[in-house]
Amino acid sequence: MIEKFLNDEQDPKTVEKVYSRLNDLLNSGEEILYIAVQKKPLVNILPDCIAITNKRILFFTPANLGLSIKFVDFVWKDIVDVFTKEEIIGAIFSVKTTNGAEMGVDYLPKVQARKLYQYAQERKEEEREARRLRDLEEKRAESGAMQFEAPAAFTSPFQQHPVAQPTPIVEAPPASVIHEEPVAAAPKPDELTEKLKKLRMLFDNGLISQEEYNAKKLDLLSDL
Structure with a gap:
């Protein structure tokens, strides 16, 4: 089952451990x-790992x-x-989220x-397209026009000809007024x-190593 994740010289034991953990999370x-x-x-x-799903x-x-694994x-x-x-030895892969x-x-x-x-860019593009379609459907639903129909003519049993009911007067809707939404202040x-x-500043200034930076960031994000 894990063979398809070993095509680029991944460590088999590490992949097997991560794959087993992933099956419990999917x-x-x-x-x-x-x-x-x-x-x-x-x-x-004890290497770190990154897994991408759809x-x-x-x-x-x-x-x-190594007895447990955090994610x-x-x-x-x-x-x-x-x-x-890409650096002299290996490469760095990172992501940035909506909350910074x-x-x-x-x-x-x-x-x-x-x-x-490559996989991340493909998934981001698919997510953008899905979001565009959702927004389009919402706009279509909001702009649906109401249909007005006049009631059918009523025939009195005491008259030979039908008596037409008065046609209701439908007032034209007022002209649209465009309101400018106030620009929301940027959240603090x-x-x-x-x-x-602050953690990033320490890393950029060489005060902590990459491993210390990743471990501390993981601790902070795990509290979310």
Whole structure:
């Protein structure tokens, strides 16, 4: 069952562990599309993983010395953008969500990072098209016109000719008035976003490693 996820030199034992965990998490109609496994240059005992399904993207991180595995998932409609950056050793793949959260894994084999990016872009495009169709259907429903019909003529039993009922007068609707909606003030960043920004600043300034950055971010996002 896991052979199709081993075509790009993924570690079989890690894929098997993630695949087993995924089977307990899949919803109805959800299908696994790709699994990528981190490959650190020196010691790669407990690698992070990324799995993509047709409904969401999941980041897996080993915990308790590999005895358990933690995960954070994002549905596609909540993902603003995906990124990949190739470095001398491996590549980084990350996502950005609608609430400003970011999640990524480094030291991915470059071919795996490219596959992740390809699948993610396809899913984002499908989600955009589905959203466009939903908006179109809603607009059509809202613009449906009401039909007015005059009642049929009534024939009196005491008259030879039908007596036409007066035709109701339908007043023309008033001209449409376009109201300009006030521009909503930008919401203030919540506490989680502030913590994520501070964590990112520490990483960008070289005060913490990529692994420390990912682990701390995972802890923050797991409280959602």
